[in-house]
Amino acid sequence: MLELDGLTRRYGDLVALDDLSFAVAPGRMLGFVGPNGAGKTTAMRIVLGVLQADAGEVRWRGGGVDAATRARFGYMPEERGLYPKMRVRAQLAYFARLHGLDTATAEAAADRWIERLGLSDRAGDRVETLSLGNQQRVQLGVALVHDPEVLVLDEPFSGLDPTGVDVMSGVLRERAEDGVPVVFSSHQLELVERLCDDVAIIKSGRLVASGTVSELREQGRSADEQVRVQVEGDGEGRWVAGVPGAEVADAGPRGVLVRLHGGGSPDQLLDAAREAGTVTHFSLERPSLSDLFRQVVAA
Amino acid sequence: MTAREAVGLVARREISQRAREKSFLVGTGVSVVIILLVVTLPSLLGFGGREEFTITVQEPAAAVVADAAVREARAFDADVAIVRGAALSDVDAVLTRDGIRAQEELDDTLLNILQAANQRVRTAAALRDAGLDDAQAARALSPRPLKLTTVEPVSDGEDRAGFAFFAVLLLYGQLIGIGIFVAMGVVEEKSSRVVELLLSTIRPTHLLAGKVIGLGLLGLGQLLAIAVVGLAVAGASGAVDVDADLLTAAGLALAWFVVGYAFYGAAFACAASLVSRQEDLQSVLTPLQMLLLVGFFLSFGVNNDPDGTLAVVCSFLPPVAPMIMPARIALGEASAVEIVGAFAVTLAAAAVLIPLAARIYSGAVLRTGAAVKLRQAWAAARG
Numbered sequence: 001m002l003e004l005d006g007l008t009r010r011y012g013d014l015v016a017l018d019d020l021s022f023a024v025a026p027g028r029m030l031g032f033v034g035p036n037g038a039g040k041t042t043a044m045r046i047v048l049g050v051l052q053a054d055a056g057e058v059r060w061r062g063g064g065v066d067a068a069t070r071a072r073f074g075y076m077p078e079e080r081g082l083y084p085k086m087r088v089r090a091q092l093a094y095f096a097r098l099h100g101l102d103t104a105t106a107e108a109a110a111d112r113w114i115e116r117l118g119l120s121d122r123a124g125d126r127v128e129t130l131s132l133g134n135q136q137r138v139q140l141g142v143a144l145v146h147d148p149e150v151l152v153l154d155e156p157f158s159g160l161d162p163t164g165v166d167v168m169s170g171v172l173r174e175r176a177e178d179g180v181p182v183v184f185s186s187h188q189l190e191l192v193e194r195l196c197d198d199v200a201i202i203k204s205g206r207l208v209a210s211g212t213v214s215e216l217r218e219q220g221r222s223a224d225e226q227v228r229v230q231v232e233g234d235g236e237g238r239w240v241a242g243v244p245g246a247e248v249a250d251a252g253p254r255g256v257l258v259r260l261h262g263g264g265s266p267d268q269l270l271d272a273a274r275e276a277g278t279v280t281h282f283s284l285e286r287p288s289l290s291d292l293f294r295q296v297v298a299a
Numbered sequence: 300m301t302a303r304e305a306v307g308l309v310a311r312r313e314i315s316q317r318a319r320e321k322s323f324l325v326g327t328g329v330s331v332v333i334i335l336l337v338v339t340l341p342s343l344l345g346f347g348g349r350e351e352f353t354i355t356v357q358e359p360a361a362a363v364v365a366d367a368a369v370r371e372a373r374a375f376d377a378d379v380a381i382v383r384g385a386a387l388s389d390v391d392a393v394l395t396r397d398g399i400r401a402q403e404e405l406d407d408t409l410l411n412i413l414q415a416a417n418q419r420v421r422t423a424a425a426l427r428d429a430g431l432d433d434a435q436a437a438r439a440l441s442p443r444p445l446k447l448t449t450v451e452p453v454s455d456g457e458d459r460a461g462f463a464f465f466a467v468l469l470l471y472g473q474l475i476g477i478g479i480f481v482a483m484g485v486v487e488e489k490s491s492r493v494v495e496l497l498l499s500t501i502r503p504t505h506l507l508a509g510k511v512i513g514l515g516l517l518g519l520g521q522l523l524a525i526a527v528v529g530l531a532v533a534g535a536s537g538a539v540d541v542d543a544d545l546l547t548a549a550g551l552a553l554a555w556f557v558v559g560y561a562f563y564g565a566a567f568a569c570a571a572s573l574v575s576r577q578e579d580l581q582s583v584l585t586p587l588q589m590l591l592l593v594g595f596f597l598s599f600g601v602n603n604d605p606d607g608t609l610a611v612v613c614s615f616l617p618p619v620a621p622m623i624m625p626a627r628i629a630l631g632e633a634s635a636v637e638i639v640g641a642f643a644v645t646l647a648a649a650a651v652l653i654p655l656a657a658r659i660y661s662g663a664v665l666r667t668g669a670a671v672k673l674r675q676a677w678a679a680a681r682g
Contacts, residue, residue, distance in 0.1 A: 077492065079495060085316070099500055
């Protein structure tokens with residue numbers, strides 16, 4: 001279990017982290033979300049020892065985290081960074097060595113990840129000559145080259161094309177399945193929803209919501225139910241007016257979004273829709289992570 | 300990973316990366332070539348080395364004088380060659396029965412050689428005419444030369460001054476050059492943002508130490524190569540008398556690079572950590588470069604008066620001592636006490652400066668964007 005316990009950090013008068021606590025279990029993937037400036041990067045830097053906390057501590061497997069423990073962590077900073085003039089293979093091997101691997105093991109690991117990330121024909125090239133996508137792959141390789149026990153990635157999906165997103169998701173999923181706790185921050189909430197087991201949402205350095213993805217979805221559900229209905233040839237949903245307890249929340253090319261207040265029933269709504277014309281779409285809208293995010297962040 | 304392993308890893312990367320760079324190899328090559336030229340050019344151009352002359356003989360009677368001139372030339376540190384049947388315009392001088400003809404003004408050395416040869420031949424003939432046999436004549440013509448004794452030991456002062464100048468020039472160039480390497484390396488890590496990744500594995504002080512030590516060793520190796528080539532060529536060409544004194548002075552100059560670099564290497568890294576872009580580097584390095592330049596210029600004054608007050612005072616000022624002491628040592632004007640004392644003072648200054656530089660570096664190295672103020676960096680570094 002990777003635990004962040006009561007982390008607090010100030011920059012002068014600015015409180016970047018305020019008693020932040022959450023935990024990631026081995027084999028689970030946690031999406032770390034929050035608006036810009038919420039303190040995600042600060043928290044991750046503290047986990048990796050790049051920054052010191054003013055208060056609180058990070059624990060791994062129940063014990064404090066020192067340099068030797070951290071050597072077994074893998075990190076991808078938000079600001080991507082590699083030595084531009086160093087060659088791909090040398091770079092991966094160097095970072096493996098910095099994580100404490102001996103020369104032979106480091107070189108073998110570098111070769112394995114070069115192969116795995118499809119960089120075999122670029123292994124001898126300077127990083128600066130690689131395309132941005134390939135540089136991202138090297139960056140991921142640097143985070144993984146020493147087979148880390150814990151993975152912390154700051155915005156790993158930003159700037160990736162759809163194929164890159166697939167490669168990254170695949171690798172992270174695979175690491176989690178191997179029993180590694182994976183934490184990553186992202187603004188792409190659909191991705192977090194699809195990929196993660198757990199989510200932690202922070203705002204102004206404080207944890208405002210956390211739990212499994214489905215728990216949080218439930219939290220995001222309002223008392224009112226929402227139904228999306230599409231009736232052929234209808235764009236405004238005038239027919240909704242005849243249904244008790246129902247009102248149009250939104251109308252557009254994807255049909256109308258109907259809010260059902262207490263007492264309003266989806267059955268009655270469907271009957272009314274059928275009378276209005278051919279129903280091509282009828283669905284209960286489940287609250288998404290984005291809905292919850294907006295709720296808790298706006299609060 | 301222990302501190303030593305971390306520092307060693309960083310240092311090895313610095314050495315292997317830099318040593319492979321074209322700019323470094325070209326720089327070393329150019330330095331060696333310049334040294335070779337400076338050492339050998341004077342003799343190639345005819346300064347300092349043996350002078351060479353050609354003569355020809357117009358009348359058989361002058362042949363004896365010509366042969367004598369060839370032998371006599373050695374005493375004048377020159378070579379005279381006889382070119383038979385050459386025209387006046389092709390040689391330096393033509394010997395006739397009782398005269399010398401030249402196209403233009405005759406070189407003094409050649410004139411002296413020819414006059415001396417003539418004198419020897421004529422005197423020998425006169426002695427034979429007076430009844431001496433050849434052996435007696437030869438003895439009369441080669442008296443034991445006067446023996447020269449001096450109260451003060453004779454020093455090849457000019458050679459030493461030349462050596463001192465070059466030693467200081469090389470030290471100055473190397474301190475600035477490697478200092479800039481360090482600074483550029485620090486900024487490269489900041490501007491490429493790789494520093495955050497590095498600091499997730501090792502401490503900032505280890506990163507700083509590895510970089511400074513690695514590049515310092517590289518600079519020392521480069522200096523050593525230049526010194527060995529320079530001294531070997533200078534010795535072989537006879538431009539400088541390479542003796543134990545000179546080798547000691549050269550070795551001490553290298554030692555002064557080490558302490559000077561301990562002082563400046565950390566300072567350059569610390570200054571560079573305040574900025575994030577190569578373009579901003581110049582503004583933070585200027586004070587350090589000025590300090591080195593002041594030391595370089597002071598060394599000229601010291602070269603003229605290696606025993607004076609300026610020389611002695613500067614020897615104990617750590618920022619300039621690395622460029623003052625090697626010159627004084629080369630000129631033989633620094634006592635052992637002064638050498639050890641100045642060394643200790645500079646080393647102590649470096650020992651005070653390095654932890655300060657490391658703290659500022661630690662506080663500033665993760666801050667990107669606008670230049671960081673010294674005070675901010677100091678405050679940002681905690682534990």
